Amino acid sequence: MTAHRTDLVTGGAIAVIGAVYYIATFSIQETANIVTPRTFPAIVGIGLVVLGLFLAGQAVVRHRKDTLAEAGPGSAGSAEAGTGSVPGPGAGGGTASVSGDADRSAASAGESSLETAGTDEAVGGVVLDAPPEPQVRKVVFQFALFFVYLGVLIPVGFLLSTAAFLMGLTSIYSPEKWIRNLIFSVVFAGLVYAAFVYGLAVYLPVGILG
Amino acid sequence: MDTLIDLGGGFASAVEPASLAFALLGVLLGTVVGVLPGIGPISAIAILIPVSFGMEPVHGLILLCGIYYGSMYGGSITATLIKTPGEVASAVTAIEGYEMARRGRGKAALATAAIGSFLAGTLAIIGLTFLSPVLVKLANVFGATEYFLLMATALLLASTMSAGSRAKALISIFIGLAVGLIGLDFQTGLPRQTFGVDLLSDGIDFTIFAMALFAIPEAIRNLALGRGAKDEIQGFGEDKWMTKQDWQRSTGPWARGSVLGFIIGILPGVGPSLASFMSYIMEKRISKRKDEFGHGAIEGVAGPEAANNAGVGGAMIPLFSLGIPGSATTALLLFVFTMYGLQPGPLIFRDDTGLIWTIIASMYIGNIALIILNLPLVGVFVKLLKMPKEILFSAILVLVVIGAYAIEFSLFGLMMLGIFGVIGYLMEKGGIPLAPAILALVLVPLLEDNFRRMLQISGGTFAPLVTRPVSLSIIILMVLGIVGPIVFRWWVSRRKLLADVTVS
Numbered sequence: 001m002t003a004h005r006t007d008l009v010t011g012g013a014i015a016v017i018g019a020v021y022y023i024a025t026f027s028i029q030e031t032a033n034i035v036t037p038r039t040f041p042a043i044v045g046i047g048l049v050v051l052g053l054f055l056a057g058q059a060v061v062r063h064r065k066d067t068l069a070e071a072g073p074g075s076a077g078s079a080e081a082g083t084g085s086v087p088g089p090g091a092g093g094g095t096a097s098v099s100g101d102a103d104r105s106a107a108s109a110g111e112s113s114l115e116t117a118g119t120d121e122a123v124g125g126v127v128l129d130a131p132p133e134p135q136v137r138k139v140v141f142q143f144a145l146f147f148v149y150l151g152v153l154i155p156v157g158f159l160l161s162t163a164a165f166l167m168g169l170t171s172i173y174s175p176e177k178w179i180r181n182l183i184f185s186v187v188f189a190g191l192v193y194a195a196f197v198y199g200l201a202v203y204l205p206v207g208i209l210g
Numbered sequence: 211m212d213t214l215i216d217l218g219g220g221f222a223s224a225v226e227p228a229s230l231a232f233a234l235l236g237v238l239l240g241t242v243v244g245v246l247p248g249i250g251p252i253s254a255i256a257i258l259i260p261v262s263f264g265m266e267p268v269h270g271l272i273l274l275c276g277i278y279y280g281s282m283y284g285g286s287i288t289a290t291l292i293k294t295p296g297e298v299a300s301a302v303t304a305i306e307g308y309e310m311a312r313r314g315r316g317k318a319a320l321a322t323a324a325i326g327s328f329l330a331g332t333l334a335i336i337g338l339t340f341l342s343p344v345l346v347k348l349a350n351v352f353g354a355t356e357y358f359l360l361m362a363t364a365l366l367l368a369s370t371m372s373a374g375s376r377a378k379a380l381i382s383i384f385i386g387l388a389v390g391l392i393g394l395d396f397q398t399g400l401p402r403q404t405f406g407v408d409l410l411s412d413g414i415d416f417t418i419f420a421m422a423l424f425a426i427p428e429a430i431r432n433l434a435l436g437r438g439a440k441d442e443i444q445g446f447g448e449d450k451w452m453t454k455q456d457w458q459r460s461t462g463p464w465a466r467g468s469v470l471g472f473i474i475g476i477l478p479g480v481g482p483s484l485a486s487f488m489s490y491i492m493e494k495r496i497s498k499r500k501d502e503f504g505h506g507a508i509e510g511v512a513g514p515e516a517a518n519n520a521g522v523g524g525a526m527i528p529l530f531s532l533g534i535p536g537s538a539t540t541a542l543l544l545f546v547f548t549m550y551g552l553q554p555g556p557l558i559f560r561d562d563t564g565l566i567w568t569i570i571a572s573m574y575i576g577n578i579a580l581i582i583l584n585l586p587l588v589g590v591f592v593k594l595l596k597m598p599k600e601i602l603f604s605a606i607l608v609l610v611v612i613g614a615y616a617i618e619f620s621l622f623g624l625m626m627l628g629i630f631g632v633i634g635y636l637m638e639k640g641g642i643p644l645a646p647a648i649l650a651l652v653l654v655p656l657l658e659d660n661f662r663r664m665l666q667i668s669g670g671t672f673a674p675l676v677t678r679p680v681s682l683s684i685i686i687l688m689v690l691g692i693v694g695p696i697v698f699r700w701w702v703s704r705r706k707l708l709a710d711v712t713v714s
Contacts, residue, residue, distance in 0.1 A: 006640060007641070013640070014381055017388075021403065024405060028400060029398075033398070034666060035661060037398050037402055040387075044384055044388045054377055055375075134435045139430060139431070139434045142433050146430065146628060146631070147628050153615070158612075166605075166608065188608070189608075192612065196616075202260060202261075202612070202616045
């Protein structure tokens with residue numbers, strides 16, 4: 001997905017969330033106060049809609065501009081200069097990594113220079129490597145495992161579910177080191193359990209072992 | 211004079227064995243989380259909040275504050291040796307520091323970072339010591355109007371001053387506000403935005419939100435990546451520590467970084483990360499050796515590292531004296547104070563004088579401990595970097611789950627953790643920064659409460675905003691603070707365009 005597409009999708013999603021949030025405020029009971037319990041949530045809902053639409057609109061406008069710049073051969077050179085003459089067009093990457101989105105800003109550092117110039121232009125030539133992006137399918141799988149762990153933690157108990165969860169995660173990552181994984185999973189679960197239950201009096205679920 | 215007496219009293223209790231032990235533990239843990247990529251002070255403090263329930267308030271706070279400033283030291287080690295910042299504020303150190311290490315100057319880079327951190331950290335705490343009582347006096351005339359304005363300023367600055375897209379930072383703030391408003395309205399007791407789910411009427415727990423946003427997406431991302439190329443860790447065999455020339459080249463950046471970091475740190479809504487970026491920019495601008503930047507200029511390590519530590523000290527000032535957090539991490543600390551039933555601001559300086567000064571005194575001690583621990587133990591910390599990723603991140607996930615369980619003791623709490631973990635991941639994917647949301651979540655009840663009180667006192671008009679002298683001054687400063695950067699950006703981009711014209 002290009003940076004503009006991501007922004008378009010993000011903006012759209014935020015606007016929808018904002019709309020749902022705003023509609024939900026109708027079920028808040030009205031009171032006679034100057035600032036009713038509805039006031040703030042309604043402002044926030046509208047704010048999300050406006051910001052989401054703004055982000056999406058901005059993405060569309062920038063996409064058009066880019067296409068135009070590519071179409072005209074004469075202007076392509078100057079567009080190149082605009083983004084590229086500062087040592088490293090990825091100047092945005094330096095600061096954008098703060099938001100964990102180096103590649104988007106690196107890509108759009110040129111257009112968004114007005115917006116981010118205060119910090120990123122001046123970092124000038126700073127290119128921090130964008131964090132690599134994992135495959136969607138693997139992320140979904142990891143989250144699924146995590147949710148299973150969350151679901152079984154209380155009924156099955158901390159010790160068993162944690163040891164199994166740790167064993168599962170580490171074995172997917174490096175199956176050949178299964179002995180190390182097993183030792184780590186059992187020892188870590190046991191140590192943490194002992195530390196919390198006996199050391200800090202935070203009682204963790206015992207589940208089927210109880 | 212009173213300040214010195216109070217500080218002396220603080221020192222007397224800060225050197226008691228238990229306080230000292232917690233200060234040392236805090237800075238040590240802070241260094242460790244700073245060193246480990248993927249876990250920063252926010253996740254670490256959030257995970258430890260349930261643990262600190264049972265501690266004496268003063269010990270818990272000493273510990274968690276220690277983690278915050280300790281992590282700034284640790285971050286520079288990782289940045290220098292594997293070019294991955296251990297935490298955000300060290301991101302720029304990864305540029306020059308890593309280049310220095312590659313050229314066999316790793317020890318000098320770490321030394322200038324550590325010494326700069328120590329000097330700047332100590333200067334900032336001195337600033338904190340003497341500025342806080344002044345602000346406390348000022349805060350005595352603050353009413354609902356001023357508090358509302360200051361919090362609104364913090365949120366606005368958090369979006370305008372953040373790196374990257376301003377629209378996205380604002381979206382992050384609104385997400386935080388939206389989540390923060392879920393639950394019973396504290397004034398009328400009416401349920402709001404619960405979508406019919408009764409369990410939501412208690413609201414979303416702040417610690418769960420912070421852990422979910424900061425620890426889970428990072429852990430999942432790393433685990434999902436599978437085994438990639440191993441990070442290459444720069445070693446240092448026969449490297450020299452700092453030479454005489456290094457000292458000469460570092461003093462200027464240390465001093466400038468300290469002042470800049472301190473000022474930026476005090477500003478509401480702006481954290482130490484921006485301080486380190488700004489310092490890097492400044493050092494590069496004024497340097498006579500511009501060509502060395504990008505190839506291991508020591509100034510590019512000394513300045514930013516001093517700035518981020520000074521920024522931490524600066525950020526503590528509005529937190530301690532006004533009770534207004536300026537960043538996500540200080541927002542967490544504010545939460546910890548209120549968890550212990552303490553209210554930072556003028557009240558804490560009046561009613562809990564001993565406690566607040568003990569914490570401040572412990573920061574002096576912690577900083578000294580950091581410089582003593584850091585350089586000799588650097589070899590030990592480097593070993594942490596060799597920890598297999600899958601072990602580190604799966605362990606973090608388990609700790610986060612325990613943290614969430616210890617807060618709610620329910621499946622509902624655990625599910626909230628998971629759901630907000632997914633939301634955090636999607637936010638990151640969409641390029642929306644996470645920290646402003648956390649700040650907004652903490653500030654929204656205070657913001658709404660003060661807004662209501664302001665309008666109730668004034669009978670529904672906004673007049674007090676401009677008729678009260680203090681609030682009018684805040685408005686003027688706020689306008690300058692927001693318009694200033696925009697003008698500055700416009701000016702920079704105009705100059706950039708002119709430069710392009712001359713080149714072509």
